[in-house]
Amino acid sequence: MTQFLEESKKISREISTLSGEVKNKVLNEMADALMDHCDFIVSCNAKDMSEGKLNNLSDALLDRLYLDGDRVKGMADAIREIATLKEPVGRTLDGWVTENGLNIQKVSIPIGVIGIIYESRPNVTSDTAALCFKSGNVCVLKGGKEAEHSNNAIANVLRHVLAKNKLPEQAIALLPDSSREGVANLIKQDKYVDLIVPRGGAALIKYVSENATVPVVKHDKGLCHIYIDKDANHKKAIQIAINAKVQRPGVCNAMETLLVHKEVAAYILPPLYEAFIAAGTELKGCEVTREYIEIDCATHEDYDTEYLANILNIKVVKNVEEAILHIGKYGSGHSEAIISENYSIVNKFLNEVDAACVYANASTRFTDGGAFGLGAEVGISTNKLHSRGPMGINDLTTFKYKIYGQGQIR
Amino acid sequence: MTQFLEESKKISREISTLSGEVKNKVLNEMADALMDHCDFIVSCNAKDMSEGKLNNLSDALLDRLYLDGDRVKGMADAIREIATLKEPVGRTLDGWVTENGLNIQKVSIPIGVIGIIYESRPNVTSDTAALCFKSGNVCVLKGGKEAEHSNNAIANVLRHVLAKNKLPEQAIALLPDSSREGVANLIKQDKYVDLIVPRGGAALIKYVSENATVPVVKHDKGLCHIYIDKDANHKKAIQIAINAKVQRPGVCNAMETLLVHKEVAAYILPPLYEAFIAAGTELKGCEVTREYIEIDCATHEDYDTEYLANILNIKVVKNVEEAILHIGKYGSGHSEAIISENYSIVNKFLNEVDAACVYANASTRFTDGGAFGLGAEVGISTNKLHSRGPMGINDLTTFKYKIYGQGQIR
The missing domain is CATH 3.40.309.10 (Aldehyde Dehydrogenase; Chain A, domain 2)
Incomplete structure (x- = not known):
């Protein structure tokens, strides 16, 4: 796993510098590919559905899990919408010249490697993969066991488009070890992972918050x-x-x-x-x-x-x-x-x-x-820092200061 | 400790809504009070210095610990400078009206209760207390054992000014239990503490990062x-x-x-x-x-x-x-x-x-x-999220969305 995440980190440098033009082209191809492989995705989902019924999942859970042509089209449309969002990377957030002539620019950059832990809905796989890619991040996705076949199918379709464009497939990855130990390991890899976003029940949020050494943006309850x-x-x-x-x-x-x-x-x-x-x-x-x-x-x-x-x-x-x-x-x-x-x-x-x-x-x-007009969202953050409330694509960026001098010393 | 921090949280609501005018008046009085009690502070520092010599602190550490009239004046001047900084609370960071007429304003607010863990230099006590107060936060300070008498003296002078202005003294607090267990307890109180800022050696930073459930803004090494x-x-x-x-x-x-x-x-x-x-x-x-x-x-x-x-x-x-x-x-x-x-x-x-x-x-x-022109700083953040690089007073704020409607429903 460490080796895998080290590779993710390395890839994140390449992905972070892609132009908006390239990213949007790839995203639209991803949407096309989801439509082209709609039958394949629906048939993989059928496996999850029948296993879910065997495992007595509730009707509400089964409904969240279910995919058909319409729902796959919804996923493709969501990716096309993400492609139309304003480029989140390279925005000048602030800028000034100091007294001694340093030109300081605060510029938005991708966060790096983002681990996303979620449940049920397979569309979260394509939505978050597309949001992370558009914002120049590498994602490591850990979906629910109940949606494993669907998530694998969706991720593979998206990864195939990356490969076709000579981009590293691992930019969109499923966590290789999806066991409880795998998650425990992921949330402690602060050397390679820059952010963990847990979306799910109270127990998951609590576990991640208490055990992660990687920074966490929680999607906790709304009371x-x-x-x-x-x-x-x-x-x-x-x-x-x-x-x-x-x-x-x-x-x-x-x-x-x-x-x-x-x-x-x-x-x-x-x-x-x-x-x-x-x-x-x-x-x-x-x-x-x-x-x-x-x-x-x-x-x-x-x-x-x-x-x-x-x-x-x-x-x-x-x-x-x-x-x-x-x-x-x-x-x-x-x-x-x-x-x-x-x-x-x-x-x-x-x-x-x-x-x-x-x-x-x-x-x-x-x-x-x-409803806020931010476009597709990662979720609703209940963090107080970094991202608060609806977490839009700009919240998948952080910043650096670029400082242009002409030989200044102190 | 829990009761103490619960009280800190309660107080933070009162401090968060103070006007800039009141805060600046109190800050200038704090600077005056440091000068008025300069001899007292220096005499308390002398106790730390003689204990430090007995404990064979290095010359470099003793120099960092040492206070005299000039250094106390430096602390007072720093507080006066903080009073002149632009009001960090209530800035409109973004604002728009949605299609259905909701007026959304993203407004800067204090973070709440901030725990700061640091070593040696007693001026950090007055600097960070003043920065937290100016930004509407309650601070819980945990200085080094070697500076205990100095830190107590400085904090008491500042707290006395709060009391004189009928403000809760606990808005500037020293951690009641300054043992290792006290710190271990503090960094897990995410119900009452909103941010931990550790400034110090690698061991401290590592310990806090690995054990805190409260969000951490690290001030780690610079390589x-x-x-x-x-x-x-x-x-x-x-x-x-x-x-x-x-x-x-x-x-x-x-x-x-x-x-x-x-x-x-x-x-x-x-x-x-x-x-x-x-x-x-x-x-x-x-x-x-x-x-x-x-x-x-x-x-x-x-x-x-x-x-x-x-x-x-x-x-x-x-x-x-x-x-x-x-x-x-x-x-x-x-x-x-x-x-x-x-x-x-x-x-x-x-x-x-x-x-x-x-x-x-x-x-x-x-x-x-x-050097960046941000004024007094909390330190240099090596976090990638929330605050990165020089951590100025605006980094001691977060935000909320204020949404004004006229009866809108979905």
Whole structure:
């Protein structure tokens, strides 16, 4: 494995200097190749599907795993879209001339070798491989065991295009040892690997965070709140609350707990109750909430749970300070929203809540690379440093200082 | 300790929202207070000095530890300079309106709670405390045992100013348990600590990198090279090489190995030899180098050593590619320079060498916050992510997205 990663590191120097023109040409050929080998990919996926059924994977997991012609076309289209993104390498981020005439330029460069650990969805293989290639990085992919045949097929199609273009195939690699030991080894190879991106369940994130010596950009849970202030527009408040919980409950930017100012609880809880019940939401609430609407009791554990399901906690709070404290205690720093027309309260909330994305009068569901207008995303980072929130292609770059002198010494 | 850090986290919310005006007023009062308590600080330092002598600290270490009126004034002046820096919090880093009318602003914010682990120099206590305060962060400082009395005295003077301004004293804290176990505990408290900055010897950096679950910005070694190309201006080349090695050999941006293109070796090695011998430099060289000048043999271990002393390896290389490969093998990603008037070679070097700072025709000694014009620095980061190279005050901030809507849902 060490030898393999040493080679990855070496290759990363070659890939890092490819021109945007070459990279985009190769990406479009990759999209073509996925379409040309669609039947092959679907037939490999069928093996994963039948093994998955034998292993009693849930219907939800099987749906995420499944590929057909349409889904392969979706993967190809995503690569074509990545090819159209603005070149992320070589951007001048800052520049100045010092008093003694040094011309300093802060320029974006690829990160180097990126290890990505993920589960289920085979499209992550092509999406992340394309994003890493476009940003001049070498990727080492570790997909889930359940998608092994699909991931191998997709990676091989992409690698074949690299070879045809006389580029090193290992620029897009699957981790050679995909066992638990393989992952344990990968995340400690800080000499050769520059970044690990774990996408998956809490146990995986925790394991990687605690054991990696390579820097990690986590894609951890989203335990998101919406606070309905005393000065909220009730119609907006109800629409946003319903949207944030119900439109797609299984995603990280869905709301888990609704906080309501005590002065409006009597007016807004009954219509909220009706709307949520109509949407099939299971409601739990604090003691004060339960004075207004008949729902189950919410416990400390409930406030601490990312349901990923159509279940919601409701809590009545005294004021914005109590809302901020509750979010500080239970929030995961992902996405938090306030509904209020009072912009001194809004700004207090946006300033004091510590999260990647803080919203005024909009649904938390917008935390997403596409919705942000960043294009394809690696995921939603819950790191506080390097990348925070939707992780777009620019977050797959770092920088160096290029300094042009004329013989300066100190 | 957990309770202490939980309190630090809580305080960080209050400190993060202080206005620039308040912070600068407090910083100037801190500078005044250091001057007012100069005698007290110097007398506490005297205890460290006499204990240091009893413990047989080296003269170099004792010099770094020593404080007198002038050095305390230097600390006060540094704080006044930090007060004049542009406000690092609340900068709009990016901003746009999405198609559906969401106004997205990427805004700089404090990181939160920062643990800084360092050695010897007591001025690091006041510098880093002031930089963290100015950037709205709470700091937890862990200085060296040898400077304990000095660090306590300085921190207490600064904390007293916080209290006088009705701010929580714990915003500037010394780690309550300064034992090895205390450090081990600190670097795993990712729930309360947002960043660890270790500044010190290789063993400390390695220990922290391998054991921390909190993100780390390392200040690791500088193993820097200068490559004299075939098309170098010889006068510039000799001046820069001498400056990079001799002017201050004990620092991380000094040169350790000089690479020379084979076609100019015969002309440039003899005058380089004379200049270095005149400057008292101990020289080691590869076999080819030793055909031109009479010096000791350089081994693999020599190329891999950060001397921090007036010792230099010289190696003759075939071309810029071999220079880049040598740097890729032995460099620490800190500062690397090429001397050449051929800008297609220069650009190849600047693009392909992976280091925080890559120089054309200037000394590596300029890698420094002050020389870069960034003002006071936390140190020189050898991280590749978040902060790279001179770590100025803006690197003590991260960001959040503030999103203003008018009721948008998905």
